[in-house]
Amino acid sequence: MAAVGTLSDEALKRKERLKAMRDKHAAPQNDVDMQYETEKAELKERLPKPTFRSYKPGSEKLKDHSMDTIKPSDVTDIIKDQIDAGKTEHVVSEVDLNNLAPRKPDWDLKRDVSKKLEKLERRTQRAIAELIRERLKASQDDLAYVVMGEGVGREVDDDD
Structure with missing residues (x-):
């Protein structure tokens, strides 16, 4: 009987060793999974968010990223200033005819x-x-x- 008890004891020891090995191998996998999740979250933070200027998304999630429509500004004042600046006459006191006359x-x-x-x-x-x-x-x-x-x-x- 001693042989039977020793065999069962050895089987229990083997089961404990296998369980310890599984736990040992399983723990790093959990760490790897945790690292993967944190890297994934960091990547999401680093990636630029899409902004839709002229596209109106149908999805509710993407509507938050769309820009409001912008009306064009009035440029008539800027154009008038440029036209007025072009109308000023520049008077040159000395004119070198050698430089003006084409060869x-x-x-x-x-x-x-x-x-x-x-x-x-x-x-x-x-x-x-x-x-x-x-x-x-x-x-x-x-x-x-x-x-x-x-x-x-x-x-x-x-x-x-």
Whole structure:
């Protein structure tokens, strides 16, 4: 019989240990549940409440969050002030015409081309001088005779 008593005692001890283990595991779950509930409540407090400006909710719970309709304010005084401010005449004593007059549309083209035009002008003068020399050589007239002929004509004119 001793064996039977010892077995029942061991069964009771085992039941107590299991119960203690269940209680031990169950307690943190309750703490976790409590933490979850507190976090949930904090989250609800942190979340913004919806405000309905142009929407009229059908639910009674949401009607507390809706805003009252606002009538637009009268802006005629503000507009009149702005119009009056625009009507004032500003008198300027000095006017710089160089700043007011627009530049010619091609002023930048002339500025960029001016250097090239100077080179072309020099080349043109040289080419004209060469052409004159070639004509004189082609006519086989002596340069001195041509100069003398012009000089003779001047003397005749001077005698008059």
